Amino acid sequence: MMPMRDAILRNFYPSGDFRARVLLDLMRARWLILWRWIILLAAIGLIMVDRVVLPGANRPAGVLVCAGLLGLANVVWIILHRQVPIPVAPAMPGPDILTSVAILTNAQMIVDLLLLTVMLRFTGGVENPLVVFYLFHVVLAAQLLRSLNAMVQGAAALVLYSTVVVGEWAGWLTPHYSFLPTVAGLRLHEDGASVLAAIGALAVAISGCLLSMMRISFHLDAQERTLEQTHRHLTASYQAIQKMQAQRARFTWTAAHQLKSPIAVIQTLAALVRDGVATGGQIHDVAERIIRRCASGIEQVSELLTLARIEQNTPDRHVSAQTNVETILLKLHVRFAEPALAKGVTLSAPVVERSSFIDPCERKSAERDAIDAAQGELYAPCPHPSLRVAVDDRDLEDCLGNVLDNALKYTPAGGAVTVSIVPNARDIDVRIADTGIGIAEESYAELFEPFRRGQTALKAGVPGSGLGLAIVKEVFDQAGGRVAVQSKVSEGTTIVLSLPRAKECA
Amino acid sequence: MSAERILVIDDDPDVCDALKMILEPAGYRVACCSTGPEGVARLHAEPPDLLLLDIMLSTPSEGFHIAYEVRQDEQLRDMPIVMISAIGKKMGMDYARELGSDYMPVEDFLEKPLTAEAVRRVVRQTLDRRGRDASCATGSDSARAEN
Numbered sequence: 001m002m003p004m005r006d007a008i009l010r011n012f013y014p015s016g017d018f019r020a021r022v023l024l025d026l027m028r029a030r031w032l033i034l035w036r037w038i039i040l041l042a043a044i045g046l047i048m049v050d051r052v053v054l055p056g057a058n059r060p061a062g063v064l065v066c067a068g069l070l071g072l073a074n075v076v077w078i079i080l081h082r083q084v085p086i087p088v089a090p091a092m093p094g095p096d097i098l099t100s101v102a103i104l105t106n107a108q109m110i111v112d113l114l115l116l117t118v119m120l121r122f123t124g125g126v127e128n129p130l131v132v133f134y135l136f137h138v139v140l141a142a143q144l145l146r147s148l149n150a151m152v153q154g155a156a157a158l159v160l161y162s163t164v165v166v167g168e169w170a171g172w173l174t175p176h177y178s179f180l181p182t183v184a185g186l187r188l189h190e191d192g193a194s195v196l197a198a199i200g201a202l203a204v205a206i207s208g209c210l211l212s213m214m215r216i217s218f219h220l221d222a223q224e225r226t227l228e229q230t231h232r233h234l235t236a237s238y239q240a241i242q243k244m245q246a247q248r249a250r251f252t253w254t255a256a257h258q259l260k261s262p263i264a265v266i267q268t269l270a271a272l273v274r275d276g277v278a279t280g281g282q283i284h285d286v287a288e289r290i291i292r293r294c295a296s297g298i299e300q301v302s303e304l305l306t307l308a309r310i311e312q313n314t315p316d317r318h319v320s321a322q323t324n325v326e327t328i329l330l331k332l333h334v335r336f337a338e339p340a341l342a343k344g345v346t347l348s349a350p351v352v353e354r355s356s357f358i359d360p361c362e363r364k365s366a367e368r369d370a371i372d373a374a375q376g377e378l379y380a381p382c383p384h385p386s387l388r389v390a391v392d393d394r395d396l397e398d399c400l401g402n403v404l405d406n407a408l409k410y411t412p413a414g415g416a417v418t419v420s421i422v423p424n425a426r427d428i429d430v431r432i433a434d435t436g437i438g439i440a441e442e443s444y445a446e447l448f449e450p451f452r453r454g455q456t457a458l459k460a461g462v463p464g465s466g467l468g469l470a471i472v473k474e475v476f477d478q479a480g481g482r483v484a485v486q487s488k489v490s491e492g493t494t495i496v497l498s499l500p501r502a503k504e505c506a
Numbered sequence: 507m508s509a510e511r512i513l514v515i516d517d518d519p520d521v522c523d524a525l526k527m528i529l530e531p532a533g534y535r536v537a538c539c540s541t542g543p544e545g546v547a548r549l550h551a552e553p554p555d556l557l558l559l560d561i562m563l564s565t566p567s568e569g570f571h572i573a574y575e576v577r578q579d580e581q582l583r584d585m586p587i588v589m590i591s592a593i594g595k596k597m598g599m600d601y602a603r604e605l606g607s608d609y610m611p612v613e614d615f616l617e618k619p620l621t622a623e624a625v626r627r628v629v630r631q632t633l634d635r636r637g638r639d640a641s642c643a644t645g646s647d648s649a650r651a652e653n
Contacts, residue, residue, distance in 0.1 A: 254566055260592040260618075265520050267619035277527055277622045289520050446565070 018224035019217055020098055023144045027086055027101055032108055036074045043067045043119075057181040062122040070115050077108055106149055109141055110156060117160040124179025126165040126189050126198045134161060138206050142213030150214060154206045162199050169195045254451045255304060258466070262297035266290050303467040306398055307450070310471060313392075315478035322502045323393040325400075325428055326350060329419055332401055336408060344413030352387070352421045387421060388502035389428055391479045396499070399475050402468035403432050403495050410493070411436035427481075427498040438489040447485065448473035472497075509535045510633055511552070515545035515572065516560035516590065521618070525558065528622045529629065542568045546575065549582055556633055558616070561591040577611045586636045587611075588628060592618040 026032065044067060050057060084100045087093050093101075116137070120128050134157040141153040167173035168189040176189050188194045269286050272278040278286045329350035340347035389396070407417045415435040422429040439447065450470040476483055480500050487493035512534050514525050522538035529536045537554070539545035542563050549557065557576070561569035569589060576582045589612045599615070613632045616625060 250566075254562075257562060257566075257591075257593050261518065264592045264618035264620075265518060265524075268524050268621075269520065271619065271621050272524060272527055275622050277531070282527065289523075293520060443564070451566070 018221045019144055019146070020101075021092075021224070023101060023105060024086060024093070024098075025089065026144070027081070027084075027105075028089065030078075030081065032105070033074055033077055033081070036070060036077075036112070040067060040070050040074070043070070054180070054182055060122050060177055062118065066115055066119045066122065069118075073108075073111050073115070077104070080104055102145070102149070105144060106153075109137065109145075109153055113137060113153065113156055113160060117164055120161070121164045121168075121173065122177050124177060125168045126195055127179040127186060129179075131161065131198070131202060134158075134202060135205050135209055138209045139213050142210050143217055147214055147217075150210060154210045158199070158203055158206055161202055165189065165195050165198055251450060258300060258451050259297070259304075262293045262300065266293050266297075269293070300467065303471065307467055307471050307474060310395060310398075310474050310478070317392045318390050318395075318479035318500075319503070321390050321392050321479075322388045323391055323396050324387055325389050325396065325430060325499060326352065326387045326421060328393065328397050328400055329421065329430070331397065332404055333419070335401070336404055340408055340417065343408065343411075345408055345411050346416040347408070348416070348418045350419040350421055352423070387423065387428055389499040390502045391475065391481065391499055395475045395479075399472045399497070400430065400432075402472055403497065406468055407432050407434040407436065407493070407495075410434065415492075424498075427500060430497045430499065431494060432497070433492065433494040435492040438491055438493055439485065439487040440489055441487075444485060444487075448483070509533055510556070511535045511537070511554040512556045512558060512629065513545065513548060513552075513554040514538045514558045515540075515542065515563070515569070516558070517541065517563050518560070521560070521590070521620075524620065525625065528620070528625050532626050534629070542572050546572060549576065549585075550579075553582060553585060555586075555636075556629060557585055557587045558590055558629075559587055559612075561589055561593065573612055584636075586613045586632045588614045588616055588632055590616045590618060590620070 047059070047063060047067070050059065081104070084097060084104060085093075086097060086101065092098075113134075116130075116133055120130065123130070138150070138154045138157060141150040145153065164173065168176050169192060178186065180186070188198075269278075269290050273283055273286055333347065333349050336347055391399075404417070404419070411417055411434045417432065417434045420431045420433075422431065448469045451466040472483060475481075476497070482498040484496040484498070485493065486496070510533075512525075512529060514522050514536060516522050516525075516538070517540050519538075519540065522540070526536045526538070537548065537552075539548050545559075559569045559572060561567065563569060563572075565571075569591070573587050573589070576585060576587060613635070614628050616628055
């Protein structure tokens with residue numbers, strides 16, 4: 001039974017509720033207690049005025065007892081308030097404190113209702129215009145309490161008032177105390193129609209107040225939730241921007257270092273010649289190194305510019321792209337064939353692996369081939385029109401070129417690099433496999449980070465900017481592609497680039 | 507007297523070769539490692555008299571992590587370390603401070619581009635300082651033993 005009881009209690013005020021915040025602020029300021037003191041002083045003042053204005057009026061002792069009970073109750077509330085540790089604003093307390101606050105407020109309002117009803121009983125019942133205090137009470141309940149609690153308070157007000165006026169009319173509650181004892185013949189409490197009208201009027205007023213005030217509260221709650229959600233989003237955005245700025249600063253720092261490195265090495269090598277440290281045959285070797293480092297510095301700057309270009313462009317350019325992946329790979333094959341031959345690495349031409357999937361574009365293309373053959377046109381091997389992907393052609397050439405370049409760089413003489421295209425239902429996979437030095441598993445996570453180079457690559461002493469795969473990652477993040485790496489040290493690496501198909505086929 | 511041994515951990519083969527060209531004619535035995543793990547393994551296998559350590563290896567701070575690891579090692583903790591990097595001494599120290607004060611226990615800092623004169627001077631001074639510290643420690647031990 002306890003969990004259900006806890007769940008019900010916790011439901012009084014879920015954290016973040018606008019009404020809970022308002023109520024907590026009022027509790028912090030002891031607002032209800034303060035108002036009760038003011039009402040008590042006003043009641044005492046009215047009793048004294050009553051004695052002066054209406055010296056003959058014989059008010060019952062219940063009026064003073066009621067005022068005394070209000071003061072006593074207020075002292076009890078002050079003591080109970082101190083038992084509830086409400087944190088300083090704007091901190092929100094936990095559900096237990098919120099539940100205590102809600103129970104304490106409900107209890108105070110019910111006791112206030114009882115005392116108001118007793119006061120009405122001793123000061124005229126149905127004749128007393130102070131019945132409007134019930135409405136003040138209900139408005140407050142609708143603003144501060146949850147809907148069900150507010151409705152209970154409204155119903156309690158109506159039941160208590162009805163008990164007094166019906167009791168006096170029916171003769172259960174006697175004697176009747178006039179509101180104005182000096183004015184004779186009013187005797188509304190004996191008139192059933194007046195009693196019914198008073199109860200009906202109060203019922204309508206309470207319902208109207210509850211419905212309108214609850215609607216306002218709901219609206220304010222919704223606004224508060226929207227504001228809180230917006231605040232959360234803004235905070236998250238601000239944190240993301242801060243993180244991005246920190247990453248950008250780190251990147252600039254690293255980039256500056258990486259650009260300074262080749263220049264520093266060139267200066268170091270030149271100083272070896274100038275200072276006579278390098279002599280004889282070493283001078284030619286040092287000069288060769290200087291030329292090579294100049295070339296690698298230029299390559300690094302070019303890759304940085306490529307990365308900057310890709311980051312600067314909007315990802316939208318990929319959505320409408322219709323890049324034929326086979327065309328790009330054939331172009332790259334021509335570019336890398338000579339360096340591969342010079343290094344003694346076999347670079348195979350891209351091969352399209354047929355899968356069981358046949359897409360509509362492919363069927364259309366096959367039909368066109370059949371028509372061409374029927375018309376007796378010369379058929380030359382050309383890129384398959386169905387192999388179109390939604391990646392910008394220049395970016396795709398940079399990415400595939402970087403992966404192929406890496407495959408060739410890290411494959412020793414006698415090795416092989418193979419390229420294949422595997423069309424799938426949603427993507428087109430490009431597999432670039434080499435029989436090179438491989439990548440250590442611990443380097444996988446940082447492989448695509450700018451300026452990070454794997455341990456095996458460093459050990460092999462192969463120069464590189466550490467930007468090639470960072471460019472691939474940036475492009476694939478933008479275009480919605482995926483990159484998978486399979487590798488074994490000393491056996492080779494296969495990189496599978498899954499490219500999203502172009503939206504419409506030509 | 508055998509030649510003093512220097513281990514260079516730097517991922518740039520040109521820097522390693524340049525340091526060999528500078529230091530070997532001056533009478534030092536120089537060995538090079540291009541990765542952190544390879545360098546650490548070598549440190550344990552053949553502890554050198556001096557470690558020349560690049561900061562940015564496979565990660566931008568790997569050099570500092572290696573220096574920290576060396577200082578935590580019972581066998582290697584007294585080995586002098588000279589950092590070499592293109593980021594400069596001040597920035598290097600700022601960077602090390604970001605990682606934590608434990609990452610700064612290096613004897614000196616050599617900024618790239620390197621010159622033969624600066625490399626030889628810093629290496630000599632560091633080794634001499636190390637030698638003096640070692641003899642002081644031995645002297646005080648002997649004095650303590652005599653007492």
